[in-house]
Amino acid sequence: GENVEQHPSTLSVQEGDSAVIKCTYSDSASNYFPWYKQELGKGPQLIIDIRSNVGEKKDQRIAVTLNKTAKHFSLHITETQPEDSAVYFCAASPQTGANNLFFGTGTRLTVIP
Amino acid sequence: DAGITQSPRHKVTETGTPVTLRCHQTENHRYMYWYRQDPGHGLRLIHYSYGVKDTDKGEVSDGYSVSRSKTEDFLLTLESATSSQTSVYFCAISPGLAGTDTQYFGPGTRLTVL
Numbered sequence: 001g002e003n004v005e006q007h008p009s010t011l012s013v014q015e016g017d018s019a020v021i022k023c024t025y026s027d028s029a030s031n032y033f034p035w036y037k038q039e040l041g042k043g044p045q046l047i048i049d050i051r052s053n054v055g056e057k058k059d060q061r062i063a064v065t066l067n068k069t070a071k072h073f074s075l076h077i078t079e080t081q082p083e084d085s086a087v088y089f090c091a092a093s094p095q096t097g098a099n100n101l102f103f104g105t106g107t108r109l110t111v112i113p
Numbered sequence: 114d115a116g117i118t119q120s121p122r123h124k125v126t127e128t129g130t131p132v133t134l135r136c137h138q139t140e141n142h143r144y145m146y147w148y149r150q151d152p153g154h155g156l157r158l159i160h161y162s163y164g165v166k167d168t169d170k171g172e173v174s175d176g177y178s179v180s181r182s183k184t185e186d187f188l189l190t191l192e193s194a195t196s197s198q199t200s201v202y203f204c205a206i207s208p209g210l211a212g213t214d215t216q217y218f219g220p221g222t223r224l225t226v227l
Contacts, residue, residue, distance in 0.1 A: 001172065004155075006155075032214060034215065034216070036218075041221075042220060042221070043117075043203055043218035043219050043220045043221050044156070044203070044218045045218070046215060046216075046217065049215065089155060089156065093214065100158055100161070100171065101156075101158070101216055103155035103156045103157070104155055105153060105154065105155045106155055
């Protein structure tokens with residue numbers, strides 16, 4: 001099955017700086033890559049996703065890039081704010097059967113005011 | 114949380130007892146999923162359902178069973194709880210239509226097995 005690796009596991013940045021989280025996947029059949037933000041005591045919330053026919057997608061301060069040849073994708077957060085502090089998860093889906101999501105192990109982002 | 118509720122939100126039980134967790138959705142989505150979240154493992158799929166009475170196993174299904182008798186409800190049962198099943202359990206839903214495979218998660222149930 002799919003194996004998703006996520007780095008770094010923890011990340012601290014100064015408010016206003018950029019944050020980058022990287023993920024790699026193993027199954028070349030994966031073609032859907034969502035990113036989730038999870039705040040303490042809550043469920044994961046989808047923040048952005050990208051499909052394999054697109055190389056980059058942006059939504060305000062958040063962007064995701066995908067390199068299918070290298071099998072990696074990244075989350076970029078610009079102008080970070082304290083409310084961006086949370087755990088971020090990447091996931092990949094081979095879009096077969098039930099569209100199972102395979103998750104990375106998470107990155108705890110801390111934005112220092 | 115996209116019209117998803119989970120109950121109970123917290124539960125403490127003893128080894129060997131049966132436990133049932135409930136997921137309820139108001140979105141009329143076709144697909145429903147149960148994941149568990151453990152430190153160092155991210156979220157892992159336990160079971161999923163692609164319609165009423167249609168279910169299948171995920172990657173960590175041993176010790177768990179599910180049932181879906183109505184579109185809106187998906188139950189996860191631990192027949193005889195073990196300490197290794199102490200975890201946070203999340204339900205997710207998805208429309209299941211082509212190009213709309215996004216999964217939306219509920220608030221979670223924290224289960225402790227003593």
